[in-house]
Amino acid sequence: MPNENAWSVITAPTSKSLILGVDFPAAGRREAGFEDLAEKMGPAWAGHGFLQTTPPPVRLADRPAGDYYTDFWLRDGDWDAYEVVAVLGYCVGGVYAGEIAERLAQRQGTAPKVILFDAQVTDLQLLESEIHKMIGLAGPVFTADEAEHARKRAAEIVGTPSIGLLDAAVEIVGLYREMASIAFQRIGLAEARRDEVVRLFESYMTWLSAASQIDPSRAWGGSLSITSSDYAELERGGAATVVNATKSLGRRIELEIGHVDLLRDPSTVRTLLDSAEF
Structure with missing residues (x-):
């Protein structure tokens, strides 16, 4: 096998x-x-x-x-x-x-x-869309201001002049961790579980980034x-x-x-x- x-x-x-x-x-x-x-x-x-x-x-x-x-x-x-x-x-x-x-x-x-x-x-907009997906799945966990902050920050990341896809993916993962920290603290889940979820997301971002090559x-x-x-x-x-x-x-x-x-x-x-x- x-x-x-x-x-x-x-x-x-x-x-x-x-x-x-x-x-x-x-x-x-x-x-x-x-x-x-x-x-x-x-x-x-x-x-x-x-x-x-x-x-x-x-x-x-x-x-x-x-x-x-x-x-x-x-x-x-x-x-x-x-x-x-x-x-x-x-x-x-x-x-x-x-x-x-x-x-x-x-x-x-x-x-x-x-x-x-x-x-x-894969392109930069696909990476950005994953933050939008996270916000949508989280529903009312985020306030309107928090959700808007995440959307704007994701757009800023992928809109950075000359940014490479891998560099953008690193920043998108950082934003994802920031938002996951808010969500997990708010609903009372352990940091260890948050870290597990973020690692999975990073693995997916790595998969997407490598495919672009x-x-x-x-x-x-x-x-x-x-x-x-x-x-x-x-x-x-x-x-x-x-x-x-x-x-x-x-x-x-x-x-x-x-x-x-x-x-x-x-x-x-x-x-x-x-x-x-x-």
């Missing part, structure tokens, strides 16, 4: 065939994940093992290059004993999925299918891309993380599903059964 420190097993392989899912899984998130998709696919994928990426233990201060993640996922394990037939990528995970598929094509001699779900690329356009050109109604709305609104991604996508199938449910909706399952044989 591939390195168990780099991959979690969604479905144990019963043959030499593997499907890989590239995502940043986090407990308690609202969005469906690859575990939901595997459950919905049921017997259709029963002949394949299904593995999902585990983020490496790396910090923003380490300033990892994009290929650091791919090296971590592919460097150890008995890859020669398996054939990867498909690499699936969710959101920014699609960037890494493309690079993984290209490396595996060279290694195993056959190219895995690349299947993307609401594929995005990868050009996925070649791998994405031959991909199957499945997109949600929310994704289409972001595209119409000119969101750069989506607009820039769509320039490189291969065959695209748009579904009338919200982003949150994309990996668990029956119409996604039908689309995969009809359009993604392997």
Whole structure:
């Protein structure tokens, strides 16, 4: 088996065939994940093992290059004993999925299918949006003035002339810690729990920042891309993380599903059964 420190097993392989899912899984998130998709696919994928990426233990201060993640996922394990037939990528995970598929094509001699779900690329505005998301999830925990301060500070960070994406991510994490400290103190949760949440957020910011150093356009050109109604709305609104991604996508199938449910909706399952044989 591939390195168990780099991959979690969604479905144990019963043959030499593997499907890989590239995502940043986090407990308690609202969005469906690859575990939901595997459950919905049921017997259709029963002949394949299904593995999902585990983020490496790396910090923003380490300033990892994009290929650091791919090296971590592919460097150890008995890859020669398996054939990867498909690499699936969710959101920014699609960037890494493309690079993984290209490396595996060279290694195993056959190219895995690349299947993307609401594929995005990273930019400064994506980092800023994570602060807006935090404020929205916190609800009434923050006062109106505190929420406005956080939004303004996030905009100032990403609007700093010539700021690099990694430097912006460091400052966004600092702002996140500041706001988390207010929230956790207000609702009476321990600092240790706050630190755990901030470390997870930093890990996610590191994942996003490193992905910005990868050009996925070649791998994405031959991909199957499945997109949600929310994704289409972001595209119409000119969101750069989506607009820039769509320039490189291969065959695209748009579904009338919200982003949150994309990996668990029956119409996604039908689309995969009809359009993604392997």
